[in-house]
Amino acid sequence: MINRVVLIGRMTKDVELRYTQSGTAVGSFTLAVNRSFKNSDGEREADFINAVIWRKAAENLANFTGKGAMVAIEGRLQTRNYENNQGQRVYVTEVVVDNFSLLESKAESDKRRAENGTSQPAQQSPAPANNGGIDISDDDLPF
Secondary structure, three states, X not given: OOOOEEEEEEEOOOOEEEEEOOOOEEEEEEEEEEEEEEOOOOOEEEEEEEEEXXXXXXXXXXXXXXXXXXXXXXXEEEEEEEEOOOOOEEEEEEEEEEEEEEOOOHHHHHHXXXXXXXXXXXXXXXXOOOOOOEOOOHHHOOO
């Protein structure tokens, strides 16, 4: 069976970089992907695809991209579920990213940042010692 996803789009915001309790980097982001057709009003709509990326690739994506960056991602579609604070089961479907490519030059990226009012990519602060980690056991990691 095949579970392969390839998407090209723009980041809707900076990568949300976190660390597991064991120190593994994990980044979450949303990619806006334009549809290949126009709606009845003649406008292109976009799909907003949630994605997660792990380890050094997560740190690299967070350090070298930001809101509006054009990127290509490759990975697999995965559904997970959890129980929220109200006791309801919540299902989340997202792309687990294996690889990514930056699709704009440094000059284009700098120009876009200048237009958005930021001069540099957002720098991520180091992970706190024990606070700020998300509660994921090593058994839940996809590797």
